[in-house]
Amino acid sequence: MLEARDLTRVWGKGDAAQTAVDGVDLALGRGEVVALVGPSGSGKSTLGGLLAGIDRPTAGSIVAAGTRIDQLDDDELAHWRGRHVGIVFQDYHLLPTLTASENVELALKLNGQRRGRRAAAKAALYEVGLAEKTHRLPSQLSGGEQQRVAIARAVAVQPDLLVADEPTGSLDRATGEAVFGQLLELRATGTTIVFITHDDELARVADRVVRMVDGRILPEAVAS
Amino acid sequence: MTWLTRSLRRAPARIVASVLAIALAVGAIGVFAVPGVAAGTLRDLAAEDHLAHVAADVTLIDDIEAIVIPGAELIEGRISRTVATDDGSIRMIGVDFADQSINIVEPDLGRLPGSGEVLVSEGVAEIGESLTLGDASLEVVGIGTTTWWTADDVAYTELSTARSISGFDGANRILVRMTDSGADNLDLAVKDLRSSLNDQDANYLSFPTTVPDGRHPIEGDLVQISTMIGLLGVVAGVVALTLLASTTNTLITERTREVAVMRALGGARRPLRRRLRRMALGIAAVGALIGIPLGIVVANVVARMILTQFVGITPGVAVSGTVIAASLAFAMVGARLVAGRAARRVTKLPLADALRDREGSPFGGRWTNRLLARIPTGGLFERMALRAGAHRRARTTAVVVQLASGVAAVVAVASLGSSIAVFNTAQLDPWTWQSGAQAVDAGLPFDASLADGDATIEPVIVEFGDVGDWEVSIYGLAADTVMIDRAVRDGEWLDGSRGAVVSAGFAAAEGIEVGSTLEVVLASGVSEYEVQGLHPSRGRDVYIPTDVLAADLGAEGRANAFWSTGTADQLDLALPVTVDVFTLDGLFAEDAAARDLIAQVFWVIGLIVVSVAVLGVSSAMAVNLYERRHELATFQAIGGQKHQLRRILITELVPLALVASALGVVAGWYGAVGIIGFFESVNAVEIGTVFATGSVPLAVAGAVAAVSLIGVAAARQASRRPVGLTLRGAA
Numbered sequence: 044m045l046e047a048r049d050l051t052r053v054w055g056k057g058d059a060a061q062t063a064v065d066g067v068d069l070a071l072g073r074g075e076v077v078a079l080v081g082p083s084g085s086g087k088s089t090l091g092g093l094l095a096g097i098d099r100p101t102a103g104s105i106v107a108a109g110t111r112i113d114q115l116d117d118d119e120l121a122h123w124r125g126r127h128v129g130i131v132f133q134d135y136h137l138l139p140t141l142t143a144s145e146n147v148e149l150a151l152k153l154n155g156q157r158r159g160r161r162a163a164a165k166a167a168l169y170e171v172g173l174a175e176k177t178h179r180l181p182s183q184l185s186g187g188e189q190q191r192v193a194i195a196r197a198v199a200v201q202p203d204l205l206v207a208d209e210p211t212g213s214l215d216r217a218t219g220e221a222v223f224g225q226l227l228e229l230r231a232t233g234t235t236i237v238f239i240t241h242d243d244e245l246a247r248v249a250d251r252v253v254r255m256v257d258g259r260i261l262p263e264a265v266a267s
Numbered sequence: 268m269t270w271l272t273r274s275l276r277r278a279p280a281r282i283v284a285s286v287l288a289i290a291l292a293v294g295a296i297g298v299f300a301v302p303g304v305a306a307g308t309l310r311d312l313a314a315e316d317h318l319a320h321v322a323a324d325v326t327l328i329d330d331i332e333a334i335v336i337p338g339a340e341l342i343e344g345r346i347s348r349t350v351a352t353d354d355g356s357i358r359m360i361g362v363d364f365a366d367q368s369i370n371i372v373e374p375d376l377g378r379l380p381g382s383g384e385v386l387v388s389e390g391v392a393e394i395g396e397s398l399t400l401g402d403a404s405l406e407v408v409g410i411g412t413t414t415w416w417t418a419d420d421v422a423y424t425e426l427s428t429a430r431s432i433s434g435f436d437g438a439n440r441i442l443v444r445m446t447d448s449g450a451d452n453l454d455l456a457v458k459d460l461r462s463s464l465n466d467q468d469a470n471y472l473s474f475p476t477t478v479p480d481g482r483h484p485i486e487g488d489l490v491q492i493s494t495m496i497g498l499l500g501v502v503a504g505v506v507a508l509t510l511l512a513s514t515t516n517t518l519i520t521e522r523t524r525e526v527a528v529m530r531a532l533g534g535a536r537r538p539l540r541r542r543l544r545r546m547a548l549g550i551a552a553v554g555a556l557i558g559i560p561l562g563i564v565v566a567n568v569v570a571r572m573i574l575t576q577f578v579g580i581t582p583g584v585a586v587s588g589t590v591i592a593a594s595l596a597f598a599m600v601g602a603r604l605v606a607g608r609a610a611r612r613v614t615k616l617p618l619a620d621a622l623r624d625r626e627g628s629p630f631g632g633r634w635t636n637r638l639l640a641r642i643p644t645g646g647l648f649e650r651m652a653l654r655a656g657a658h659r660r661a662r663t664t665a666v667v668v669q670l671a672s673g674v675a676a677v678v679a680v681a682s683l684g685s686s687i688a689v690f691n692t693a694q695l696d697p698w699t700w701q702s703g704a705q706a707v708d709a710g711l712p713f714d715a716s717l718a719d720g721d722a723t724i725e726p727v728i729v730e731f732g733d734v735g736d737w738e739v740s741i742y743g744l745a746a747d748t749v750m751i752d753r754a755v756r757d758g759e760w761l762d763g764s765r766g767a768v769v770s771a772g773f774a775a776a777e778g779i780e781v782g783s784t785l786e787v788v789l790a791s792g793v794s795e796y797e798v799q800g801l802h803p804s805r806g807r808d809v810y811i812p813t814d815v816l817a818a819d820l821g822a823e824g825r826a827n828a829f830w831s832t833g834t835a836d837q838l839d840l841a842l843p844v845t846v847d848v849f850t851l852d853g854l855f856a857e858d859a860a861a862r863d864l865i866a867q868v869f870w871v872i873g874l875i876v877v878s879v880a881v882l883g884v885s886s887a888m889a890v891n892l893y894e895r896r897h898e899l900a901t902f903q904a905i906g907g908q909k910h911q912l913r914r915i916l917i918t919e920l921v922p923l924a925l926v927a928s929a930l931g932v933v934a935g936w937y938g939a940v941g942i943i944g945f946f947e948s949v950n951a952v953e954i955g956t957v958f959a960t961g962s963v964p965l966a967v968a969g970a971v972a973a974v975s976l977i978g979v980a981a982a983r984q985a986s987r988r989p990v991g992l993t994l995r996g997a998a
C-alpha cells in the first residue's frame with residue numbers, strides 16, 4: 044500500500060540544519076495498523092507528515108497507492124490527500140467557522156463525493172457519539188468532542204491511509220481511549236493506519252510497532 | 268526599540284512593509300498641503316515683488332503727486348499701452364526704474380533698460396536683439412518681469428521711452444500699496460482713489476484690481492482647484508487612517524505567541540503592553556520619518572503641476588509646517604490608539620489559547636456568529652467565506668471602508684471632472700456670436716456706430732464691476748441683440764430702458780429678484796438698474812443695454828468690442844487700437860485644454876487615493892491570512908487545492924467589494940455634490956453637479972478586479988508555506 048525508501052527530511056539550512064528523518068525505509072501493507080513510537084524529538088511527527096503528504100522529503104521516495112507522491116506538485120498532492128488520506132492532529136484542527144457536520148461534509152466534498160454528503164456526515168458523527176451536536180461550532184464543543192469530530196472527518200472519507208499524530212495527547216485517559224477505539228474501527232474497511240503515540244499501552248493494539256530514535260527506525264528485533 | 272531591531276532581523280519584509288504602509292499613509296496626507304504650498308509659494312513671490320494691492324487703469328493724469336489716498340504706503344504711476352511689434356503686439360509698460368517701488372521689475376538675465384532700451388519677459392526676444400515697439404526700435408538689454416504679469420508677454424521700458432512711444436504724458440496706470448491691505452480697506456482705497464482722480468478730471472478706465480491680505484493676484488485663479496484638491500485630501504486621509512490602523516493591528520497581532528510565552532514566564536501585562544505599544548510607535552515613527560518627506564514631495568509635485576500649468580510659475584520647494592505636524596501627530600496618535608487596543612486584546616487572551624497561538628476570539632463567541640452558522644447559505648465554500656467575514660468584523664469593516672473610499676474617490680473625481688466639463692460648456696452655451704474683436708487696453712475706444720448697417724456685427728461693452736461683495740462681469744448688449752440666446756428663466760430680456768438682466772444662479776445666491784433695484788459699482792462709480800430678467804448663464808453676469816452702460820461709464824455712444832455672428836475676417840473694421848480677435852470655437856478649445864489639465868490633476872490625486880486603498884486592503888488581507896493560517900493550512904491538509912482556496916478568498920472579498928462599491932458610489936456622489944455645492948456657495952454661481960455614470964461600472968469593476976487579484980495573491984501566499992510546517996507550529 045505504501046512504501047518509503049531512504050526517506051530524509053532536513054529542517055533548516057547551513058549550521059542550523061537538523062536531520063529529523065534520516066534515511067528511513069518503511070513499507071506498510073493494506074489494512075495494517077502501525078504504531079510509531081519513540082522519544083520526543085526523534086522525528087515521529089516529521090515522518091508522519093511525510094507519509095500523509097503534508098510535508099515533502101528532502102530526499103528519498105514515497106510510493107503510496109501506486110503514486111510517487113513526493114513527485115506531485117502542490118495541487119496534485121492536495122488532491123491526493125483529499126482522495127486517499129485521513130489526518131488526525133493532536134490539537135484537532137477543525138475549521139472554526141464550520142459546524143461539526145459541515146467540517147465532515149467539507150472532507151467528503153474534497154474527497155470528491157457529490158451526493159449524500161450531509162447524510163454521510165450525520166452518520167459519521169453518529170458513529171463517534173455526536174449525533175446530538177452536529178450543528179455545534181468547534182468553539183461550542185469540548186476538546187474530546189472536537190477530537191471526535193476530527194476523527195469523524197478522517198473516517199468518513201474511508202481513506203486508504205490514516206495518519207494520527209498523538210490523537211489522544213490532549214485528552215484525558217478515558218476520553219482518549221474512547222476516541223482511539225473509534226479510530227481503530229477503520230481497520231475493518233482496509234485502511235492502513237499509522238498512529239504516533241507516547242503511550243505504550245496504546246501501541247500494544249497495533250499490528251506492528253515502529254520505534255524511532257534520532258530520525259532513524261530501529262530494527263524490528265531491537266524495537267520489541 | 269530592541270524589539271524593533273530584533274523583529275527587523277527576524278522578519279525584515281514584514282517590518283519594511285509596515286513601515287512603507289505607514290509612510291504611504293502619512294505621505295498621502297501631503298495632499299492636504301497642496302493648497303497651502305501653492306498659496307505660500309505665490310505669497311512669497313507677492314512679497315518679494317512688492318505687488319500692488321490696488322492696480323487701476325485710468326485716463327491720463329499728469330500729476331501723480333496730487334493723488335491722495337489715506338493709509339497708502341506707496342503710490343506709483345506707470346504707462347501701460349499695448350503697442351504694435353513687427354509680428355503682432357505686446358503690452359508695453361513704462362517704469363521709472365530708478366524709483367520703482369511696486370510690482371518691482373527685475374532682470375533674470377542682463378540688466379534694467381535705460382532710455383532707448385527695453386527689458387522683455389522670457390520668450391519675447393533675446394538680449395542683443397532689437398525690438399520694434401510702435402515707431403521705435405529698442406535694444407533688448409534684459410530678460411525678466413514682475414510676477415504680477417507672470418503669464419503675459421511684456422516689454423518694460425524707461426517711463427520717458429514709453430511716453431514718447433505711446434504719445435501719452437503723465438501716467439495711465441496707478442499702483443497702490445496700503446499699510447493695511449484688508450479687503451474692506453482696499454474697497455475704501457478704490458473709492459478714495461476715484462475721488463482723487465475726479466479732482467484731476469480723470470477717472471478709472473476699467474474696474475480696478477484689488478488684491479487683499481498679501482495674496483498674489485493669480486491666487487484667485489487657483490483657489491478653486493486647490494480647494495478641490497484639499498477636499499480630496501480628506502478622502503486620502505480616511506484611507507490612510509484605515510491603512511495605519513490595519514498595519515499597526517497586524518504588527519501586534521503577529522506577536523500573540525511571543526507575548527504569551529513572556530506571560531507564561533512571568534511577564535506582567537502592563538510592561539508587555541507598554542513594549543508592544545512602543546514597538547508600534549517606533550515603527551510609526553520610522554514610517555512618519557519616511558512618509559513626511561514623501562508627503563512633501565506629493566504636495567510639491569501636485570502644487571508645481573498646478574502652478575506651472577495654470578500660471579506659468581515654476582515654484583521652489585515649499586513646506587507646510589502645519590501639515591507636517593498634523594501628519595506626524597496622525598501617525599503617532601493613530602498608532603498609539605490602535606496599538607493600545609490591540610495590545611490590550613493580545614495580553615488579555617487566555618494563556619492556554621495564546622500559547623497555542625490560536626485565534627483570539629473563536630468563531631461562535633457572538634450570537635450573530637451562531638445564528639450565521641445556522642443559516643446554510645450556499646455551498647460550504649461560500650459559508651466559510653461569509654462566516655470568515657462576519658468573524659473579523661473590524662477587519663471586514665476596514666476593508667469595506669478602504670474599498671469604498673477608493674470607489675468614492677474615483678466616482679467623485681469623475682463627477683467633478685464631468686461637472687466642470689459640463690459647466691465650462693454651459694458657461695459658453697448661451698452665446699450665439701461666433702467671433703469678436705476686443706480692445707486690449709482699458710477704456711471704450713470705439714465708436715459704436717462703426718458697424719451700423721451690418722446686421723451680423725454689434726458693438727459690445729465687456730467690463731467688470733462689483734455687486735455686493737462680488738466681482739461680476741458686465742456686458743453691454745443691444746436690447747434686440749442676436750449675440751446671445753435672449754431666453755430668460757424669469758422676467759423679460761432687456762427692453763432698452765435702464766434695466767439689467769442677471770445670471771439666475773448669482774441672483775439666487777444674492778437674493779436678487781425681478782423688479783428689484785440692482786446697485787452696480789462700475790469703473791465710473793455706482794449705478795442703479797431695475798432687474799428685468801434672470802438669465803440661465805452660469806457665471807456672475809450682468810447684462811445692460813449698451814448705450815445705457817456706455818453713458819454710465821462716461822463715454823456715450825462708445826464700446827470696447829465688436830461681436831459678429833460671422834467669421835473673424837468679416838470683423839475687418841479698421842479699428843484704431845490694438846485688439847484681441849477671438850472666436851467662440853477658440854474659447855471652447857481653450858476651455859477643453861484647461862479642463863484636460865484639471866482632469867490630469869484630479870486623476871493624479873485619485874490614483875494616490877486608490878493605491879493607498881489597494882495597499883490598505885492588501886495589508887488587511889495579510890493580517891487576515893496570518894490570523895487564519897491554521898485554518899487555511901487545515902483546509903489544504905484535508906485535500907483543499909489552491910484553486911479552491913482562491914475561490915474561498917475571492918468569495919469572501921467580492922461581496923465586500925460590491926457593498927463597498929455601493930457605499931462608495933453614494934459617498935462619491937455626495938462628495939461631489941458637497942464639493943460643488945461648496946464652490947457654488949463660495950462663488951455665488953450655479954455650477955451644477957453632473958454624475959459621471961460611466962465611472963460607476965469602471966469603479967465597481969476596478970474594485971472587484973482589485974479584490975480578485977488580492978484574493979489570487981493571498982491564495983498563492985497561503986499555499987506557499989508547507990502545510991505541515993504551519994500546522995506543526997500550532998501543536
Ligand SMILES: Nc1ncnc2c1ncn2[C@@H]1O[C@H](COP(=O)(O)OP(=O)(O)O)[C@@H](O)[C@H]1O
Nearest residue numbers: 054063082083084085086087088089090992995
Ligand atoms: N518545522 C520545523 N522547523 C525546524 N525544525 C523542526 C521542525 N519540525 C521538527 N523539527 C525538528 O525535527 C526534529 C524532530 O521533530 P518531530 O518530528 O516533531 O519529533 P517528534 O514528533 O518525535 O517529537 C526535532 O529536533 C525538531 O526540533
Ligand SMILES: [Mg+2]
Nearest residue numbers: 087088089208
Ligand atoms: Mg510529535
